[in-house]
Amino acid sequence: MSQQPASSTLVEPAAEPAEILRIAERRLLEERGRITQEEALLIQQLPDDQLTHLADLAHRVRVDYCGEEISLGSIISGKTGGCPEDCNFCSQSTTFGTEVAPTGLIPYDQLLAAAKATAETGATEFCIIYAVRGPDERLMEHVLECVRLVRENVPTVEVACSVGLLTQDQADAMAAAGAHRYNHNLEAPRSHFDKICSTHKWEDRRRTCEMVKAAGMELCTGGIIGLGETSEQRIEFAFQLAELEPDEVPMNFLNPRAGTPLGEQELVSPTEAIRTIALFRLIMPAAKLRYAGGREVTLGDLQAMGLKSGINAMITGNYLTTLGRGVNDDLLMLDDLQMPINAISKVM
Amino acid sequence: MPDEQSQVTGDGVRDERLAVRDALEVERRCPDCGAKLTVQILPHGYESHCTPCQRRARFEKSEPGE
Numbered sequence: 062m063s064q065q066p067a068s069s070t071l072v073e074p075a076a077e078p079a080e081i082l083r084i085a086e087r088r089l090l091e092e093r094g095r096i097t098q099e100e101a102l103l104i105q106q107l108p109d110d111q112l113t114h115l116a117d118l119a120h121r122v123r124v125d126y127c128g129e130e131i132s133l134g135s136i137i138s139g140k141t142g143g144c145p146e147d148c149n150f151c152s153q154s155t156t157f158g159t160e161v162a163p164t165g166l167i168p169y170d171q172l173l174a175a176a177k178a179t180a181e182t183g184a185t186e187f188c189i190i191y192a193v194r195g196p197d198e199r200l201m202e203h204v205l206e207c208v209r210l211v212r213e214n215v216p217t218v219e220v221a222c223s224v225g226l227l228t229q230d231q232a233d234a235m236a237a238a239g240a241h242r243y244n245h246n247l248e249a250p251r252s253h254f255d256k257i258c259s260t261h262k263w264e265d266r267r268r269t270c271e272m273v274k275a276a277g278m279e280l281c282t283g284g285i286i287g288l289g290e291t292s293e294q295r296i297e298f299a300f301q302l303a304e305l306e307p308d309e310v311p312m313n314f315l316n317p318r319a320g321t322p323l324g325e326q327e328l329v330s331p332t333e334a335i336r337t338i339a340l341f342r343l344i345m346p347a348a349k350l351r352y353a354g355g356r357e358v359t360l361g362d363l364q365a366m367g368l369k370s371g372i373n374a375m376i377t378g379n380y381l382t383t384l385g386r387g388v389n390d391d392l393l394m395l396d397d398l399q400m401p402i403n404a405i406s407k408v409m
Numbered sequence: 410m411p412d413e414q415s416q417v418t419g420d421g422v423r424d425e426r427l428a429v430r431d432a433l434e435v436e437r438r439c440p441d442c443g444a445k446l447t448v449q450i451l452p453h454g455y456e457s458h459c460t461p462c463q464r465r466a467r468f469e470k471s472e473p474g475e
Contacts, residue, residue, distance in 0.1 A: 135452035160437035162445035175451045182453075316430060328426055358430045378452035384433040388453065 078111045082118055089122050089346055095303075096343055101296045105340055112332060112339075119339035119371035126346040130403035131395055132374035134186025134351070135179040138381045139167050139207065139222075140200075144192040146225075146260045148248065150288055150326075152318035152382055153192040159320035161382055166191075166203050169210055176215045182377065182388050183402050187211060188221035188244055188281075190381060194261070195226040205238045212239045221281060226261065227269045232276035242279035242309065245269045250298035253290045270305050279308040283353070286337050287315035287329040295337055299344040309374065310348045312338060314355035316383065331363045335370050342371025349373060354380045365394050 081103055088094045096104070107115060142153045143163030152159040167189075176187050189207050196204060204224055211220045222235060223244035235243060247266050248254070254263035273280045282305060284298060302310055314334055317326045329337075341350055351374035356364055368375075377388045395402060439446055439459035448457040 137452055138450060141449065160445060162437075162447050164447055164449060167449065171449065171451070171456075175453075178451075178453050316433075328423075357433060358426055361426060361429060379450050379455065381450060382448075384435060384450070384455070386433075 078107050078114070081107065082111070082114055085343060086118055086121075089343065090125055095346075098296060098300050101299070101340055101344055102293060104343065105292055105296060105336065109332060112336060115339045116335060116366065116370035119342040120369045122346045123342055123350075123371050123373050127349065127373050129401055130373070131368070131400050132186060132349060132351070132403050133182065133184035133377050133391075134188060134221075134374065135175075135182075135184050135378045136188045136190055136376055136381065137167065137172065137175050138164075139172070139189045139191040139203070139224075140164060140193065141381065142192055144194070146194050146258065148258045149322035150257065150285055150315060150318065151192075152321055154321070157321045159318060166200070167207075169206065172207055173210055173214055176211045176218060176220075179378070180215050180217045182392075184377060185218055185404065186221060186242075186374075187215070187218040188223060188242075190223040190244070191225065192381075193225045195228075196224045196231055200224065201231060201234065205234065208235065208238045208240050221279075223281075225269075226265055227272055229272045229275065232269075232272040232278070236276040236278045240278055242281050243273040243276075244281040244309075244311070245273065246282055246284045246311065246313075247298070247302060247305075248284040249288050250290055250294040251301055252297060253288065253294050257288055267305070270307075274305075280305060281309040281311060281351075282307045283309075283311035283313070283351070285313040285315050285355070286334065287326065287355075287359070288323065289326065292333075296340065296344075299341050302341075303345050303348075307345075307348055309351055310341065310345060311351045311353035311376070312341065312372070313353040314359035316355040316358050318382075329359050331360050334359050335363060335366055338367050338372055339370045352376060354383070354385075357386050365398060368394070368398055368400060 085096050088096055141164040142161045143155055144153045145155060147154055147156040152161045179187050204222055208220050219241040221242035221244055222240050245266060249257045251263045270280055270282050314329050315326055317324050350372050352372050353376050360367055377391045379385045435448055435455055437446055439462055442462055444459055444461045446457040446459055448455060
């Protein structure tokens with residue numbers, strides 16, 4: 062996304078809330094420009110009674126840049142647990158004494174059945190996710206075969222994968238096999254990442270994101286809100302994501318996992334979650350913002366409001382180690398909101 | 410700066426959110442032997458089994474009858 066120079070005067074801290082939002086509206090909708098980090102911080106400080114106005118602006122920006130449609134997708138774990146990394150929110154790390162037992166690689170027939178079930182719900186994205194630092198040769202063979210099988214047998218879904226840190230050769234091989242998109246989350250703001258993980262660096266993650274783009278795949282990168290970062294760091298994070306110009310940004314909200322260092326972490330409040338979604342939309346107006354893990358727990362009855370605050374994609378069904386709410390509940394919510402579900406953009 | 414916790418969020422609401430969380434968990438321990446279950450969560454449903462119990466069942470099946 063191009064960063065157009067700000068033509069409006071920088072918002073002063075003392076500006077009225079309505080004025081701050083009006084300037085953001087003009088910048089994004091009339092000038093097709095971008096808000097600055099300073100402006101985003103001011104918007105973030107708007108009082109709670111301005112939240113619906115912020116959400117409304119974010120929704121209009123979403124519709125203007127991305128259209129009315131909602132993209133549905135599902136995820137599946139290609140290998141659960143046994144991960145050597147120590148991301149301290151994750152129940153799949155071997156470092157922590159969690160209840161998640163490691164599995165082998167998912168059998169191809171089980172994966173294919175899940176892809177077909179996904180397609181039957183009307184979803185168009187299917188992402189296969191492995192709990193690993195990165196792929197070795199054997200795992201690469203499994204991933205490439207999974208991509209081939211789904212592409213050949215379920216043409217109404219696009220295949221994405223998430224296999225950790227990559228080399229450029231591995232990224233190229235996945236692109237050549239037909240992986241439409243690669244997910245690799247930055248997870249947290251750069252300034253907070255060393256409190257989250259010690260076995261790899263934020264820069265390692267960013268480098269993999271750059272390789273994904275160089276390989277020609279769509280980049281899916283987002284993170285988890287509620288890892289102990291400050292409100293200001295959430296804005297920092299959104300701008301760090303925006304720098305990568307991702308096609309898709311999954312927004313997870315921490316669902317604390319027993320046995321992990323963040324197992325007792327306080328949940329993000331629903332209103333703070335809505336505020337964060339809206340700000341991410343204003344900062345990344347053209348990205349696909351996807352509801353991901355933790356939305357049921359964090360947002361509860363405000364899940365519909367998130368769809369009116371900038372979200373335009375959803376993971377439906379279950380997650381990697383926990384269940385989601387039923388897909389029918391999501392479809393009913395979209396029907397109530399009169400939001401159309403998008404069909405696949407191209408049949409592979 | 411808005412407070413992290415909603416001003417209207419009391420203990421009851423927090424408990425309700427935790428109840429939502431609990432409802433989305435899957436059983437992780439074998440009810441028979443207490444070992445960790447191997448769980449494969451699928452987009453729609455999940456499968457689980459207890460490897461020690463499976464091994465035990467195979468062993469007992471292969472033993473000659475008394």
